[in-house]
Structure formats: structure tokens, C-alpha cells
Amino acid sequence: MSTDEQPDSLAEQAAAWVPPWARAPVPADHASAPEPEPPPAPEPEPVPAAESTPPAPGPVPVAEPTPVVEPSPRRPEALALLDDAELRAALEAIMLVIDEPVAEVVLAQVLEQPTDRIAAVLADLSAGYTAAGHGFDLRRVAGGWRLYTRPEYAPYVERFVLDGQSARLTQAALETLAVVAYKQPVTRGRVSAIRGVNCDGVIRTLLSRGLIEECGSEPESGAYLYRTSTLFLEKLGLDSVEELPSLAPFLPDDVEEIADAQR
Secondary structure (H helix, E strand, O other), X not given: OOOOOOOOOHHHHHHHOOOHHHOOOOOOOOOOOOOOOOOOOOOOOOOOOOOOOOOOOOOOOOOOOOOOOOOOOOOOOOHHHOOHHXXXXXXXXXXXXXXOOEOHHHHXXXXXXXXXXXXXXXHHHHHHHHHHOOOEEEEEEOOEEEEEEOHHHHHHHHHHHHOOOOOOOOHHHHHHXXXXXXXXXXXXXXXXXXXXXXXXXHHHHHHHOOOEEEEEEOOOOOOEEEEEOHHHHHHHOOOOHHHOOOOHHHOOOOHHHHHHHOO
16 A cells, blocks of 8 residues: 555554564655654652651851950959068058048058058068168058158158248147037137137138048038038048047146137
């Protein structure tokens, strides 16, 4: 059967179908028949699923960066590692630059040392200066420690400091200062009543020199109250007003009545 002759029915077409390998070669000048479609590629076999799927890995923890610590300003090493000789030298250096008595607790805080050790070293320094016969002394006055010249060398110091100028208090100023010291806190009117004269000018002088200071006011009258200052204790070489000598032997028995009558 030629290729031009086509069977009419499907049965005839099926019976007349010849596989390509059994067909006779087709002449070149003849129209080529359509090539058969290639067989479909085999489907890939399904991969069996795993029995258990491992959990997806979580986020990897990232270590926090170590903060950069700036170097602190250089400071002296703690004196806990210093011996007594170095601590003595440090205390002497401080004593040379202070202008008022310094309490042991303040020195202990500055030097980072126990207060008992500071007090012991200061007492030892004072005893050493006295034993060596120095012209200065380390004394505890007005609640603190400070270097002072020795009394036996006072004329030379006064000659150098005063240079011919008198800085002594007048008799009226000394009397007024004594009244304030023994009656503090006391008002100006009370001082004037005890002395029997007006003390306003003398009070101003003592205030300007820093020997007395205001310490509040009297509740009844509102008048200012006065007391001795730290400079007063320092000048007299006292640690507190409790060390003042007793005044009772030098006063009359009715001094209070006299003072009240003069008010």
C-alpha cells in the first residue's frame, strides 16, 4: 500500500500500519513523513521521606563585644601598702600646706587609712619633734592637728612677723572676748550689761578679726547670739572651750544679780 492510498476505516488503518524499522526506504524526492515522537522520559522514582526531619537550626548566639574600659587617671597607690615611715612623710607634707587645724578623720579619708593609725602616727610625730628640740611643734588644737612654733621662740617670730607693728587687743577687747568665751552663746546687750559699757564697737572689732562669730538669734528678743570661733581656740592653743580655766574664783558671788540689774 502506497503512502498516497489511505484506508478509509480505523480498522484498515491499524491493519495497514507498518513500524518504521520495517518500512522501505523513502526516495529522496518524495516528501518525508513526519518523524515519530520520542518516547517520554521515565519519571524519576520518588525519594522516600525521612522518618523524622531534624529541626531547623536556631540563630547562632553572638557574643557581646567586651566593653572597652578607658584607663583611669593616674593616682597614688593605696597607702595600705606603705610603711610607717612613708605615712609619716605624707602627714608631714600635708601639715606644711594646711592653714587651719585638720581633724584626724579628714586625714584618714584623704590617706585612706584607719583613723586610729593616723592618730597614733601624729602623736608619735609630735613626741619626736619635742624630743629632737625643733623650733616647731605638732599640736592638737580646735579639734585638729597643725604645726606651731614653740613658745620659747615667740619673740623671734613676733619680731619677724610684726616688724614693729602692734597687733595686740585692747583691754576692752580682751574683756569683751572673755565675756563671750565664758557666757556663750550671748547677745550683745548681755555683754554690755556684764561690762557696764556699750560694747558694739568692740564686738565689731572681734568679728572682723575672726575671734567671735554669730550663731543664731535669741528666740525671745530676736537679738543675735555670739560665740567664740575656731580661730579663738587656735590662738589660745585649746582643743575646746571646756579647756578654759575656771572663772568662778575671780567673780563676785552676786555677779548674775548685778548683771540683771544693769540690763
